[in-house]
Amino acid sequence: MDIVYILDIIGVFVFATSGVLTAIDNKFDLVGSAVIGFITALGGGTLRDIMIGQTPVGWMYDVNYLWTILAALILSYLFRKRIVKLRRSLFVFDTIGIGLFTILGLQRTLATGLDPAIALIMGMVSAVFGGVLRDVLTNEIPLIFRREIYATACLAGGLVFLLLTKFYDHELLAMAISMGTVFIIRYMAVRYNWSLNLRARN
Template sequence: MQEAQFIGLLWLIGILAEAMTGALAAGRKQMDLFGVVIIGCATAIGGGTLRDMLLGNYPLVWVENVHYLIAIAFASLLTVAIAPVMRYLSKLFLAIDALGLAVFSIVGAQKTLMLGFSPTIAVVMGLVTGVFGGVIRDILCNQVPLIFKKELYAVISLFTAGLYITLNAYQLEEWINLVICLTLGFSLRMLALRYHWSMPTFDYQSSGDQHTH
């Protein structure tokens, strides 16, 4: 139970951090406070919600326990209040977001495995949980999803989920598995940000589309 409480606490930190990235994205589009709350909520719970809808796993976590939704709405509004300070906290914020990425990927994989799906699907669902909140945020803000273009993000989610599932298959103690995956996932993301590690990009201009450049 102690692992569950520990990971639960990290998960809560993660969704609140995601809500804040959503609120900031809404602010960049000059949305109103209600838009801020909706984008905050969609960012925080979007990944897990999509996972459970793809798996047909009902009721959804936040439908059953509405307190999460209220906490997320509050975190979104808090972001507006502390926005002037956010500039100076941007490094702390990126670190919390990196932690959230690792936690979401692990929790998504763990839940999928516990529902009886295959390890491969568990890894895929770790990725969905880890990155699709941000994808939904960017779609609602009408921009190309950042995670497809910037520093390593989705691939770290996939790696973290995959490592967790692999170590789990070797029946490693849950506590040790969590610590290893969290540390590696978090560190890789921070290093990717620090050294601007990114995937090779695919730049394709078909003859029919040249006028777009």
């Protein structure tokens, strides 16, 4: 599961970076940016763990998550302009992160013996509620509620994972396919929205 751990860390890094950049846009100071980066990256998983009763919450057992967020904080402050230019690459990793967080959250919920329907919801919570908490703390209506595709992609990916693991016995392959599902839906959505915007402008 080494590749999964590495992807997890990358996902945390990208989510934290997105949180820190939002915080800087809101003129938060260094500590405020660290808190927002932290909550964006680990808030969804924290909420999931609290609700399914897996406490102390997961990230408390692996200090690497803290170092990853600290690295995202420092790099965001040092190379902000360059990172903003990398938005396209960040989008790729962000979507990988969302897909992975969905599946990891789903697996963790299933492992406690809860119903697959609950696991599906908790997978989505893991992936998107970090962003919801970030938006609430920066006093914005959560983006997720107006751009349904984020949550929908998570639910679809989670469903694919549940179906694949039900009928086949290859979990890593199922993870790859379901994360691919999240990726494709989100990628198509961004293109679709783009043309939608063009039409709306006429």
